[in-house]
Amino acid sequence: MRTIAHEKYEAVIGLEVHAQLLTKSKAFAPVTIEYGGAPNTQVTPLCLGHPGTLPVINENLVRYIIKMGLATGCSVARKSIFARKNYFYPDLPKGYQISQYDTPICYDGAINIELEEYDKTIGLTRIHMEEDAGKSIHDQDPYNTLVDLNRAGTPLIEIVSEPDIRTPQEAYAYLSKIKQIVQYLEICDGNMEEGSLRCDANVSVRPRGREKFGTRTELKNMNSFRNVERAIHYEIYRQIDLIEDGGEVVQQTRLWDTSKMETRSMRSKEEAHDYRYFPEPDLPPIIVTDEMLEEIKEELPELADVRQKRFVEEYEMSEVDAVTLTDSKYLADYYEEVTEYLGNPKAASNIVLSEVLRVLNEQSIDIREFTIGADRLSELVKLKEDDKINSSALQKIFNKMLDGDKSAEEYAKEMNLIQVSDSGFLEPIVDEIISNNPDEVQRYKDGKKQLIGFFIGQAMKASKGKANPKLVKDLITEKLDN
Amino acid sequence: MSVTEKDVRYVANLARLKLPENEVKSLANDMNKILEYMELLNEVDTSNVAPLEHVIELDSRLRTDKAEKPLDHDDALKNAPDADSDYFRVPKVIE
Numbered sequence: 286m287r288t289i290a291h292e293k294y295e296a297v298i299g300l301e302v303h304a305q306l307l308t309k310s311k312a313f314a315p316v317t318i319e320y321g322g323a324p325n326t327q328v329t330p331l332c333l334g335h336p337g338t339l340p341v342i343n344e345n346l347v348r349y350i351i352k353m354g355l356a357t358g359c360s361v362a363r364k365s366i367f368a369r370k371n372y373f374y375p376d377l378p379k380g381y382q383i384s385q386y387d388t389p390i391c392y393d394g395a396i397n398i399e400l401e402e403y404d405k406t407i408g409l410t411r412i413h414m415e416e417d418a419g420k421s422i423h424d425q426d427p428y429n430t431l432v433d434l435n436r437a438g439t440p441l442i443e444i445v446s447e448p449d450i451r452t453p454q455e456a457y458a459y460l461s462k463i464k465q466i467v468q469y470l471e472i473c474d475g476n477m478e479e480g481s482l483r484c485d486a487n488v489s490v491r492p493r494g495r496e497k498f499g500t501r502t503e504l505k506n507m508n509s510f511r512n513v514e515r516a517i518h519y520e521i522y523r524q525i526d527l528i529e530d531g532g533e534v535v536q537q538t539r540l541w542d543t544s545k546m547e548t549r550s551m552r553s554k555e556e557a558h559d560y561r562y563f564p565e566p567d568l569p570p571i572i573v574t575d576e577m578l579e580e581i582k583e584e585l586p587e588l589a590d591v592r593q594k595r596f597v598e599e600y601e602m603s604e605v606d607a608v609t610l611t612d613s614k615y616l617a618d619y620y621e622e623v624t625e626y627l628g629n630p631k632a633a634s635n636i637v638l639s640e641v642l643r644v645l646n647e648q649s650i651d652i653r654e655f656t657i658g659a660d661r662l663s664e665l666v667k668l669k670e671d672d673k674i675n676s677s678a679l680q681k682i683f684n685k686m687l688d689g690d691k692s693a694e695e696y697a698k699e700m701n702l703i704q705v706s707d708s709g710f711l712e713p714i715v716d717e718i719i720s721n722n723p724d725e726v727q728r729y730k731d732g733k734k735q736l737i738g739f740f741i742g743q744a745m746k747a748s749k750g751k752a753n754p755k756l757v758k759d760l761i762t763e764k765l766d767n
Numbered sequence: 768m769s770v771t772e773k774d775v776r777y778v779a780n781l782a783r784l785k786l787p788e789n790e791v792k793s794l795a796n797d798m799n800k801i802l803e804y805m806e807l808l809n810e811v812d813t814s815n816v817a818p819l820e821h822v823i824e825l826d827s828r829l830r831t832d833k834a835e836k837p838l839d840h841d842d843a844l845k846n847a848p849d850a851d852s853d854y855f856r857v858p859k860v861i862e
Contacts, residue, residue: 310834317834324853326840333843344829366820373783375857421860431854434843559781564820572826 294490294528296521297498298450300513302463303441304473305417305481306349312416312440313340313383313568320479324433332419332437334378339567346440347390347571349472350414351581353442354391356466356588357409363573365390367414367565372558375432376419384443385413386562390571396446396466398458407459408447415441442473448487448498453517460484460510469588469614477509484513489534490524499524500534504548507541516541520548592617600630606638616652619659626663629670636666640683657686665693675754678702706753708760711744714752715760718743729765737761770798 311318314331331338354361368386394409419437421430444463450456464475464482474481489501504520507513519541524534539548587595589611596607596617611617616637624633641662645652657665665682668674674682674697682696689696697703705711718740719726729736737758744757775795779786786794849856 309832315830315833315835316837323840325843325855327837328843329838333838335846341830342827343832345832347829371781375855375860422854423860426851426856428859429849429856430858430860431851432857433854561781566821569821569823569825569827 291521291525293492294521294525295493296451296517297448297489297491297501298452298456298517299448299487300444300446300450300456300459301485301487302444302446302460303483304353304444304463304467304475306346306440306442306472307474308343308345308349308440310343311438312343312346312414314438315341316438318436318439322435324431325435327435328437332378332434334380340383342568342571343440346414347573348577348581349440349470350390350412350442351573351578352470352472352585353444353467354394354412355582355585356470357391357394357396357412357444359391359394359409359412361573361578362388362390362392364388364570366570367568368562369565370415370560370562372560374418374421375430376421376434376437378419378434378437382416382418383565383568384415384562389413390573396459396462398455398462400454400458405449405455407449407455410445410447412442412444415443417441453514453521456486456517457510457514460513464510465589465612465614469586471586471614480508483508486513486517486520488517488520488524490521490528499528500536502534502536502548503538505538505540505551508543512541512543515546516548519546523548589614589617600624600634602630602634606634609638609642610634613652619652619655622659623663623666626660627666627670632666632670633663636662640680644687656688656690657683661686661692668693668697672704672706672753672755673697674702674704675750675752677750678704701749702751704753705748705751706756708756711748711752711757711760714744714747715740715757715764718747719761719764726765740765770795770802774798 308318310316311332314329316329316332317327319327329338331340351361353359365385365388367383369381370384370386371381373380389411391412392410394412396407396409398405398407417436417439419432419434421432423430425431446459450459460477460482464477467473467482468475476482477484484507486504486507487501488504489499491497491499502520502524504516507516520539527534535550538551540551541548593604593607593611596602596611597604600607602610610620619641620633620637623637624630627633641652641655641657644650645655665679665686668682669676669679678697678700681700682693682702685696685700686693691699722740722743725736725739729740740761741754741757744761745752745754748757772791772795775791775798776786844850844855847855
């Protein structure tokens, strides 16, 4: 991927991110939303668009979006209204989507992103509330389209950025930050592969130094952070090459094709939708009172930036370690659980940053999918802290625990790794090593003290790894030095 | 402001209405007459009047985020013109 900025052109990128909220019920109907439920089992007459039904707003739709607004420095509109966005599609039974148009509930915010070489602030134009459509299935039946309306009416927030983004890397960093914020706020699980975060990108290019934007295209169908980065990168160079060849960029929607790694035209402006927005007559205005705003402010959790600083101060760790541990709320929670159990922040960060992160990276999983819970991991580290096992045993038991659900102590016993700290058992071993290696003993006595490592190694081997290395060392020095 | 025949076809298409070609002209006329009548409203200065979004002055009541029993699956599909045992069935849509 060419990551160096183009010398002649600069890209202008704006992102629209949809986040599916983790409410217990739909935006306007009291029915659950569970991923993977049997088709058309999580619906009410309202979700099906039956006549005579009326929407009632879910309180948490309003509260969650205000949380997001406050966490991103937005102003919160004290009065905002819903609007109807009209279009016909089989998975939209009412013929319109309830959304917000000219009065978004949150507006004028900003998100700070950190890149390797610089930090940057990306402006947020607005965050508004809307409902999701159902799901159309085109490939199961050769003659028909099948419609599942379980998802219809799921609460979404749409986060619209200013056209402040200049590179695919900035777009990636911006998305990562949004994911981090929604996870810290616990309003969305932030999983782009499963569709709980979705992203469309508006991309244009202009010669460096020119203020006027070029003609933009809208990119859709990017279902991972990497694909957003790739699609934007592809599109920037497609537009530059087009202009360089004397062509013109056409305003259109383009789909990212993961298998071909390219964007292709979906519809042009002439066929663009005309949504005919108008105020939703079924829903009165949303009024946000001082009281409600104060209450939500009180509920705001500690966000990543603050938690990171606290980790540095409270647990005396480096900033680099704090950034790594607080990147995901769930990892930070896990770390704090282990720390609390052990009463030893250093021991906790050692194992989480080394062993746990290694496994997460190898398996490309989230800490929530990690098989060793914080309590089991803590018990394992505790065995080491209490000198019941040594570090190589810890490693072996850790690997065993990944695939089994027994406790660390059970594995330690089963694998015969409980450290022997009994000098009655260790002394004969040490004596034997000393009598079997007269040359080394002589060299040691002549001043080559580094040989202590050789003797310890031999003793560990003879004890099949069970000896307490500290005790072995004491025994050997005692015998050789006197 | 004048409604052209092209506008009439455009609006009909947006509303997914099938419009006989011989009605387009008279509909354009009708629509122009309606809009001309509405022009009367321009006699009032509304530059300092906020748009009226709702006729009744009410604030939204918020619902507690709680799920209730969904509609029975068979009942959900019962009124559909076409369905299989799981899904609503509609003519093939290709975007």
